[in-house]
Amino acid sequence: MADDKKKRQGTPNWADCATTDLDGAEAFYAEVFGWEAERVTSSDGAVYSLQRLGGKMVAGLYALTDELKSMGVPPHWATYIEVDDVAETLARVEPAGGTVLEGPSSEEGVGTFAIIQDNVGAYLRLWHSAPEHGGEVFNIPGAMTWNELATNDVDASTAFYEAVLGVEAQAMEGPTPYTTLNAGGEPVAGLLAIRPEMGDFPPTWDVYFASDDVDATVEAALAAGGALIRPAFDLPVGGRMAVIADPYGAVFEVIRMEMPEG
Numbered sequence: 001m002a003d004d005k006k007k008r009q010g011t012p013n014w015a016d017c018a019t020t021d022l023d024g025a026e027a028f029y030a031e032v033f034g035w036e037a038e039r040v041t042s043s044d045g046a047v048y049s050l051q052r053l054g055g056k057m058v059a060g061l062y063a064l065t066d067e068l069k070s071m072g073v074p075p076h077w078a079t080y081i082e083v084d085d086v087a088e089t090l091a092r093v094e095p096a097g098g099t100v101l102e103g104p105s106s107e108e109g110v111g112t113f114a115i116i117q118d119n120v121g122a123y124l125r126l127w128h129s130a131p132e133h134g135g136e137v138f139n140i141p142g143a144m145t146w147n148e149l150a151t152n153d154v155d156a157s158t159a160f161y162e163a164v165l166g167v168e169a170q171a172m173e174g175p176t177p178y179t180t181l182n183a184g185g186e187p188v189a190g191l192l193a194i195r196p197e198m199g200d201f202p203p204t205w206d207v208y209f210a211s212d213d214v215d216a217t218v219e220a221a222l223a224a225g226g227a228l229i230r231p232a233f234d235l236p237v238g239g240r241m242a243v244i245a246d247p248y249g250a251v252f253e254v255i256r257m258e259m260p261e262g
Contacts, residue, residue: 006135007082010165010183012147013134014080014127015207016060018073019248022049024225025061028246031224032217033142033209035059042107056136058143075250079147079189079205080125081165082134086112089126089164096163097156109133119160120151122203139210145255146208148190150201154179157191157203175236208253214240217254221246 006013019025026037026049035051035058042048049061064073083089086104093100093116103114103126111129118124127134139145151157158169158179167181167188180187194203211217214232222228225247232242238258245251 006138007129008183008188009082009084010161010167010181011082011188012079012144013082013129014060014125015077015144015147016048016062016080017075017077017246017250017252018064018068019061019075019246019250020064020069021248022047022061022063024247025049025250026051028221028224028226029059029061032220032226033058035142037061042110053137053140053142056143057133058135058137075246075248077207077250077252078123078125079207080127083126083128083165086114086126086128090114090116092164096160098160098164118149118164118203119156120153120203122149122151122157122205124205141210141212143210144207145210145257146190146253147188148192148206148208149203150192150194150198150206151203152194154191154193161191206251206253208241208255211254211256214242214254214256218242218244221254 029035035053038050038052040048040050050057051059051061090100097119099117101115101117104112106112109130110133111127114126116124135144137143149157161167161181162169167183170180170182172178172180177193179191181189218228218232221244227245229245229251230243232240234240239256241253241255243253
């Protein structure tokens with residue numbers, strides 16, 4: 001059974017990776033996170049690789065189509081946000097400055113989906129998941145633990161997601177300005193301002209996977225053919241993280257958080 005707390009409106013509930021080599025991607029993530037692949041076929045004949053950790057669904061992989069590759073779509077990780085009603089949510093996207101790119105579309109037994117582009121240009125999936133679908137485990141090594149929008153306009157992003165998803169934004173104090181998006185009173189995602197020292201890249205929803213040893217995870221990724229985008233570093237709030245690209249160019253983060261005592 002999928003995690004009930006992740007079924008809450010506005011909460012990231014899934015992530016998947018579009019790749020140019022499905023066999024190779026399955027092998028890479030098996031080496032790095034210990035995932036086991038289960039291929040399924042949708043009603044339109046598309047092959048999707050469910051990734052399991054200890055038998056529980058944690059993420060997905062699929063091959064980019066020739067059409068997407070011809071459009072210049074690169075390998076990438078994507079975040080899915082759970083919503084109560086996809087059509088109602090889509091109706092709020094354009095008034096808030098975003099664009100509906102695809103959907104809604106439904107797959108029996110899986111749910112209803114849509115793809116949007118927000119008001120700063122980041123792509124996001126919306127999903128009203130079927131009861132037995134969505135992530136089944138989070139916040140353990142090898143599973144998704146956080147989702148974060150790197151944005152060039154935090155105020156604009158805050159207004160968009162509050163209007164479209166009904167989440168509440170909360171600015172956090174600390175050495176690096178940060179805003180959380182809260183659902184049901186709990187932080188479920190984050191907004192991080194793109195700073196000049198971070199380089200030139202478009203607004204993007206980033207996917208973080210938990211690790212109990214970030215340096216060891218980096219070593220495993222490099223040994224499996226991945227590349228290091230940002231070496232492991234200590235976080236000012238405690239913990240450690242690194243930014244990695246898989247052998248086909250899809251970028252993700254690995255992180256170990258130090259939870260405060262008490």
